[in-house]
Amino acid sequence: xxxxxxxLTAQYTAIRGEIDDAIAAVxxxxxxxxxxxxxxxxxxxxxxxxxxxxxxVSNGTDAIRVALLAAGVRAGDEVIxxxxxxxxxxxxITMIGAHVRFVDIEPETATMGPDALAHAITHRTKxxxxxxLHGHVAHMDQIMAVARARxxxxxxxxxxxxxxxxxxxxxxTLGDAVTFSFYPGKNLGAYGDAGAVVTNDPAIAERxxxxxxxxxxxxxxxxxxxxxxxxxxxxxxxxxxxxxxLPAWTEQRxxxxxxxxxxxxxxxxxxxxxERPGSCSVYHLYAVRTxxxxxxxxxxxxQGIGTGVHYPIPLHRQPAYxxxxxxxxxxxxxxxxxxxxxxxxxxxxxxxxxxxxVAQKMQRALEQLETRVSA
Ligand SMILES: *Cc1c(COP(=O)(O)O)cnc(C)c1O
Numbered sequence: 001x002x003x004x005x006x007x008l009t010a011q012y013t014a015i016r017g018e019i020d021d022a023i024a025a026v027x028x029x030x031x032x033x034x035x036x037x038x039x040x041x042x043x044x045x046x047x048x049x050x051x052x053x054x055x056x057v058s059n060g061t062d063a064i065r066v067a068l069l070a071a072g073v074r075a076g077d078e079v080i081x082x083x084x085x086x087x088x089x090x091x092x093i094t095m096i097g098a099h100v101r102f103v104d105i106e107p108e109t110a111t112m113g114p115d116a117l118a119h120a121i122t123h124r125t126k127x128x129x130x131x132x133l134h135g136h137v138a139h140m141d142q143i144m145a146v147a148r149a150r151x152x153x154x155x156x157x158x159x160x161x162x163x164x165x166x167x168x169x170x171x172x173t174l175g176d177a178v179t180f181s182f183y184p185g186k187n188l189g190a191y192g193d194a195g196a197v198v199t200n201d202p203a204i205a206e207r208x209x210x211x212x213x214x215x216x217x218x219x220x221x222x223x224x225x226x227x228x229x230x231x232x233x234x235x236x237x238x239x240x241x242x243x244x245x246l247p248a249w250t251e252q253r254x255x256x257x258x259x260x261x262x263x264x265x266x267x268x269x270x271x272x273x274x275e276r277p278g279s280c281s282v283y284h285l286y287a288v289r290t291x292x293x294x295x296x297x298x299x300x301x302x303q304g305i306g307t308g309v310h311y312p313i314p315l316h317r318q319p320a321y322x323x324x325x326x327x328x329x330x331x332x333x334x335x336x337x338x339x340x341x342x343x344x345x346x347x348x349x350x351x352x353x354x355x356x357x358v359a360q361k362m363q364r365a366l367e368q369l370e371t372r373v374s375a
Pocket of ligand 1: 059060061062085086088089131157159160181182183193194195
């Protein structure tokens with residue numbers, strides 16, 4: 001059986017008519033930049049997130065960059081985030097001249113450790129960027145409490161967590177500003193690059209709106225200098241169609257996750273992902289942990305099962321961040337996580353039969369690998 005890690009064609013096939021009509025409408029109306037399709041998407045995405053303001057931007061990296069600037073972060077400030085994320089989270093911080101500071105994660109959820117955060121804060125720290133890794137909401141109650149007590153802004157990176165919630169509160173409402181990516185492989189994916197910033201803070205909202213569009217208040221009137229990092233009409237129209245299907249797709253992802261968790265419960269030497277009580281994950285990825293990660297990945301790939309590693313090298317051990325001087329062992333929980341994590345196929349169209357096949361192959365491979373270790 002061939003099971004790809006991701007299958008974007010299956011999704012398009014299911015909604016082809018709606019997508020093709022939406023694309024044709026934007027071209028017919030020549031509504032390429034700004035205009036009604038962007039407005040409609042922003043209104044509907046804001047409603048989905050439960051926030052007063054939602055702004056489309058060019059991608060998830062720019063979403064973090066613009067949100068940090070709008071929250072008041074300036075060159076020379078320090079911003080704290082985690083090392084087990086896509087490099088974009090850290091780039092958005094350094095791109096505006098701020099200093100990135102990495103802190104370790106909680107082993108259970110692989111998200112920011114609130115105690116590690118509290119210990120890392122200095123007089124230069126201005127903001128915190130927790131990452132809702134793989135669709136699991138970080139420990140936001142504690143992170144927000146630490147941030148509020150120390151006067152820090154919180155810009156949450158929800159690039160992988162559209163629709164997640166914690167204690168019944170939507171992920172988009174947890175932080176001063178929350179950023180999303182609509183990279184094609186994300187839970188809500190465009191047909192190109194796209195992103196969004198959502199907030200309930202009117203001052204942050206106003207600055208995001210200005211920054212993404214040349215600081216423009218009206219045609220050829222510029223209140224501040226900004227950027228060109230707008231969402232375009234075609235992507236907005238596509239995203240509006242897909243947003244209607246997102247709740248059903250999320251339910252399907254949760255079905256896949258629940259079945260994996262049930263079937264892998266007794267697999268030797270394997271840790272499956274958990275949801276903290278009260279939190280609802282949207283399983284952008286289903287990532288298991290095992291000492292045998294590399295061998296298991298080779299074995300599954302040989303059986304036609306696509307897998308991924310998110311992420312193999314923590315950012316503080318990347319050549320790009322060698323200047324920080326953080327040695328092996330400096331953030332041990334994140335380092336071990338990166339050595340052990342393996343992402344299995346998960347998407348709405350994945351069938352129970354395919355999941356059973358993956359689980360069976362994993363069970364067998366792990367039994368062999370564990371006996372080899374104990375022999
Ligand atoms: C995808 C992703 C980003 C970047 O989004 P782009 O749209 O590719 O710029 C940032 N952070 C995380 C955690 C991501 O997964």
